[in-house]
Amino acid sequence: MPRMALTRKCRDSRLGAGSTVLNLIEHTSTHTPAKWVTCLRDYCLMPDPHSEEGAQEYVSLFKHQMLCDMGKVLELRLILRQPSPLWLSFTVEELQIYQQGPKDLGIWFQVSPTLPASGQYAFALQSPSMTFPKWLSHPVPCEQPAPLLEGLPDPSRVSSEVQQMWALTEMIRASHTSTRIGRFDVDGCYDLNLLSYT
Amino acid sequence: MLQEESDLALIIAQIVQKLKGSNLYAQLERQAWASLQRPEIKLESLKEDIKEFFKISGWEKKLQNAVYSELNVFPLPSHPAAPPEHLKEPLVYMRKAQGSWEKRILKSLNSMCTELSIPLARKRPVGEQKELLNKWNEMGTDEPDLSLFRPVYAPKDFLEVLINLRNPNYENGDSHSFRTHLGLIQVPLKVKDIPELKEFFVELGLTAGQLGIDDSTQVPPELFENEHVRIGQKVLSEQDSAAAQQYIRQGSPTALRAELWALILNISSQPEDILYYEQLKTNVIQHDLLVDSLIYKDVKLTASNDDYYFVFEDYLYQVLLCFSRDTSVLGHFAYNSASPPKSYIRGKLGLEEYAVFYPPNGVIPFHGFSMYVAPLCFLYHEPSKLYQIFREMYVRFFFRLHSISSHPSGIVSLCLLFETLLQTYLPQLFYHLREIGAQPLRISFKWMVRAFSGYLATDQLLLLWDRILGYNSLEILAVLAAAVFAFRAVNLMEVTSLAAAEAVLADLSTLKVMPLLQIFLFATVT
Numbered sequence: 001m002p003r004m005a006l007t008r009k010c011r012d013s014r015l016g017a018g019s020t021v022l023n024l025i026e027h028t029s030t031h032t033p034a035k036w037v038t039c040l041r042d043y044c045l046m047p048d049p050h051s052e053e054g055a056q057e058y059v060s061l062f063k064h065q066m067l068c069d070m071g072k073v074l075e076l077r078l079i080l081r082q083p084s085p086l087w088l089s090f091t092v093e094e095l096q097i098y099q100q101g102p103k104d105l106g107i108w109f110q111v112s113p114t115l116p117a118s119g120q121y122a123f124a125l126q127s128p129s130m131t132f133p134k135w136l137s138h139p140v141p142c143e144q145p146a147p148l149l150e151g152l153p154d155p156s157r158v159s160s161e162v163q164q165m166w167a168l169t170e171m172i173r174a175s176h177t178s179t180r181i182g183r184f185d186v187d188g189c190y191d192l193n194l195l196s197y198t
Numbered sequence: 199m200l201q202e203e204s205d206l207a208l209i210i211a212q213i214v215q216k217l218k219g220s221n222l223y224a225q226l227e228r229q230a231w232a233s234l235q236r237p238e239i240k241l242e243s244l245k246e247d248i249k250e251f252f253k254i255s256g257w258e259k260k261l262q263n264a265v266y267s268e269l270n271v272f273p274l275p276s277h278p279a280a281p282p283e284h285l286k287e288p289l290v291y292m293r294k295a296q297g298s299w300e301k302r303i304l305k306s307l308n309s310m311c312t313e314l315s316i317p318l319a320r321k322r323p324v325g326e327q328k329e330l331l332n333k334w335n336e337m338g339t340d341e342p343d344l345s346l347f348r349p350v351y352a353p354k355d356f357l358e359v360l361i362n363l364r365n366p367n368y369e370n371g372d373s374h375s376f377r378t379h380l381g382l383i384q385v386p387l388k389v390k391d392i393p394e395l396k397e398f399f400v401e402l403g404l405t406a407g408q409l410g411i412d413d414s415t416q417v418p419p420e421l422f423e424n425e426h427v428r429i430g431q432k433v434l435s436e437q438d439s440a441a442a443q444q445y446i447r448q449g450s451p452t453a454l455r456a457e458l459w460a461l462i463l464n465i466s467s468q469p470e471d472i473l474y475y476e477q478l479k480t481n482v483i484q485h486d487l488l489v490d491s492l493i494y495k496d497v498k499l500t501a502s503n504d505d506y507y508f509v510f511e512d513y514l515y516q517v518l519l520c521f522s523r524d525t526s527v528l529g530h531f532a533y534n535s536a537s538p539p540k541s542y543i544r545g546k547l548g549l550e551e552y553a554v555f556y557p558p559n560g561v562i563p564f565h566g567f568s569m570y571v572a573p574l575c576f577l578y579h580e581p582s583k584l585y586q587i588f589r590e591m592y593v594r595f596f597f598r599l600h601s602i603s604s605h606p607s608g609i610v611s612l613c614l615l616f617e618t619l620l621q622t623y624l625p626q627l628f629y630h631l632r633e634i635g636a637q638p639l640r641i642s643f644k645w646m647v648r649a650f651s652g653y654l655a656t657d658q659l660l661l662l663w664d665r666i667l668g669y670n671s672l673e674i675l676a677v678l679a680a681a682v683f684a685f686r687a688v689n690l691m692e693v694t695s696l697a698a699a700e701a702v703l704a705d706l707s708t709l710k711v712m713p714l715l716q717i718f719l720f721a722t723v724t
Contacts, residue, residue, distance in 0.1 A: 051388035052365070052604055056288045058277035086386065088367050094279065184525050184558030186551070190485050192318045192541045194308045195556060197301055 036077070039066040049083035058094075208275045213268050221470060222264050229257055256437065263439040267464035270443075270670050271594055273533050287535035287603045291365050292610075296535045296602040299359050303562055304539055306350050311488060314346055318541065318556055320486045327483045334479070338502070338511035344495045349565035353647045356564075356600060357382075357640070360610055363602065380632065381617030382639045387604055389615040392623065395677060396719055399669065401447040402712075404720050409449025410661040410712030423451075430454045439464055447668035449661055449712070456577040462667050463590040467583050475582035478520035481558075485523075489557045493518045497568045506656050510575035514568050517585050521592075527559035530593035535603035536560075561597075566644075569651040570596050573659050595672055599647050607672040612646050613639055615676040620683055623722060627687050636696040641703050642679040649675055653706045662711050678711055681718035685709070 040061065046054045076097070083090055184190065217223055230248050233239055239247040252258040276285045287293045311318055322330070333339070361382045368386065378384070390398060402408065407422030417423070426448065433441045434457050442461045450458050460466065482490075497514050501507040507514075521527070531538055538560025546552035571588050578584035598608045605611065620638055621628045631638050645653050649672070650662060665674050682703065683690065689702045 048388050051386045052289060053388040056284075056290065058280045058284070060277065086369050088369060096279065184481070184523065184554060185485070186543050186554060189543055190319045190321070190554065191544045192554065192556060193544050193547055194311060194318070195304045195539045195541050196547075197304060 037068050039068045041067065046083045050086055205274075209269075212272075212275050213265055216268055216272070217261075217264055220264070221468065222260060226252070226257060226261065229255070259437050263437070263461070263464050266439045266443075282532070285533060286531070286537075287605075289365075289604050292363070292602055292604055293535060295359070295363055297537075299356075299602060300536060300539070303350055307488070307539075307562065310347070310350075316488055316491075318488050322484060322486050326486075330483050334516070336512055337515040338497075340494075342491070342494060344491060344498065347491050347495045349496060349499075350492060350562055352565040353644045356609075356647070357643045360602065360613060363610065379614075379617070380621055380628070381614070382637050383610065383614045383617060385604075385610065385614070387611050387614050389606070389611055389618055390673065392619070392719065395673070398671075399665075399674070399677075399715075399719060401668075402665070402716055402719060404716060407448060408712050408716070409451065409664075410658070410710065411716065413449075427451045427454070430458065434458065434461065437461060443668055443670070445668075446664050450664045452657075452660075455660065455664070459577065459587060459667060460583070463587060463594070465583070465586045465590055467580070467586070471586055472582045475520065475585050478523050478585075479516075481523040482519045487522060487557055489522050489562065490519055492563055493522070493568065496563055496565060500566055500652065501568045501572045504572070504652055507569075507572040507575070507652075510572060513575050513581065513584060514571055516581050517571050517588055518563070518568060520585055521589060522557040522559055522561070522563075524559045524589065525555075527561060527589065527593060528555065530597060531560060534597050534601055535605075535608075536597070536601040561592075564600060566648050566652075569648050573651055573656060573663065576656060576660070594670075595666060596649065598672060599649065609647065612672060612676040613643065615673060616642055616646070616679045619677065619680040623680070623718075624684055624687060627683065627690055630691055631699060634694055634696070634699070636693070636699040638683060640696070641700055642683070645679055645682075645706075646675045650678065650706075654709060654711065655707050658709065658711045674715070677718065678715055681714040682706065682709065684718055684722070685714055 043061070043065075045057075045059060048054075078092060078095075080090065080092065229252070233248055233251045236251065239251065249258075252261070273285060283293060287296065307318075310316075330337075361384075363383070363385050365385055379386075396403070400406075407426060409423070409426065412422040413419070413426075430445060430451055431454065433445050434454060439461055442458050446458055446462065493515070497511060497518070501514055502511050528538055538555040539557075539562065541554055541556045542549065543552040543554065570592065571584075574584055574588055574591070578587055595607070598605060599612075600609065602608075602610060617628075617639055628638065649666070650659055654662065662674065662678065666672060686702055690699060693699045693702060
């Protein structure tokens, strides 16, 4: 059975009447008969349901948010509540589930052509596994943070978390198209056609 | 909590990534190497000693300022599954609307190009280059024939596009219902209400001193002004960007303003920056762009006709012509919903190696664009510094005023905020103006698009822009617009046509912005 490790993106959420919420129910089967278990209750996706806030956001859910053990899951059921009568439709799209562990079946970026309309959200739950630069994998021990760093997380812990996220920045960098060349012409020539529309 | 730490780690990684390519990184490296000569740096505690050295010599502060600047300007790292377009603008229908609007602008520019038979770009012959170099400091004396040129668009054209913006998933019934907005903007963006604005702008409250109110001649300077100036000088000597940003929320003393803005925007004139500006100037000399004529026309039509700004005409050309050639501006399109126009070298249509952006900075000026630069001329007289400040102001704030996005400081949100504030707190006035066909946004839109430049007296405008920098948000423009309507409500209730309403609000040059804002936010009975 695949083990599910889900990463989460933290969002401020105010639970008010009519806010969109989410229930995930897992259906586990071992030697006992399979049953539905709630693993996430009332997760707010749109903080202000009558406005566009959070309307087309990408959301992650993590394993540690789940109320139960996600070890043996057969089915997942998502229950969405209507955010507001103002929206013609509301769904979740681009749903992806990843796992962590020796099998490493997680897909980092999903390929989905569908365009979510307002009131819909895209879900992607994943964690990467890539090699990291050495300075990140070996945080310097005995770093005494100065007193002003109170309230911030412990640096060595942060470094180990950065290992998880390093691949993320690599992907962001790779997807950036900006090429700051400084020169705007091509070999001294800037004689142009008309502007193109594509 | 696990998630906040991961988020923090990610932000740290992203900022490190960005700063690694910067000048500051190279300087820090050089400084670290040079510091090895110093007696207090010992091999056994090398790292700690160098860190200590950075702290004492002020380099740590510079790094802090750079990090703070990055946090202010760039949006937080996005979700891994989110495509780059999502960072530019999360809502699909807004992206589409921005795309169609851009297409219209390109068509307009292309047709101007073909009608007038003027190329988009042309290399200047050597004689012309020499001539331009000679009169670089007095380009205003030139009187080229600009009669055939017309601005690519004016704010009112843009307003029409915003009025027609619709979310296809939203219940836009034909009949008026609780769903239809009473104003012109029909998209349900989240805007702050007055309690939230009061919290956001807490430093503008009645119990805090303000420059623009508590420095008037009747108020003894010992009560607020002297102390505020003293704190300002301290902030400048500490060279702390974050402190400066907090300080300037209560206004900046005139004598300190230029330095404070430079500190907040993290601009320091290094030799490299001056060299960069000179390089841009060379680019202007070498190539003539169609966009240059648009800039000329705009300056002649707006700033040159303005009592306060006509003296700066030459500076405006020096800044705006260079701005058009600056490819570093292209970086801001990562978080701007707009995209730079593309073209190909003549004869190489479709070949990606010959694809270029036009203009090189990707920004096509519209009618009134030069007014973003004009007020800055009061503060900075050295062209390369003036240029840097303007460029930073543009990529932080001004670009949001003419692109379609759902950002809280974007023009669409500002329009909706203005209309919502007016409807909620001056319902009678709003209803009356609607009835006579004078939708308030039609009058206030041009103020907001120009960030009130050219409408307020300059000292008042600079006090307003102090707060834009202090709060890192343009929402104050919408609040001021509503406050102006509130101030002139009595007269406006008596008008019976759009033209008459425009006349009541035509002259804002006598207004004092800080009292208006304070009264509207903190002293209006709701």
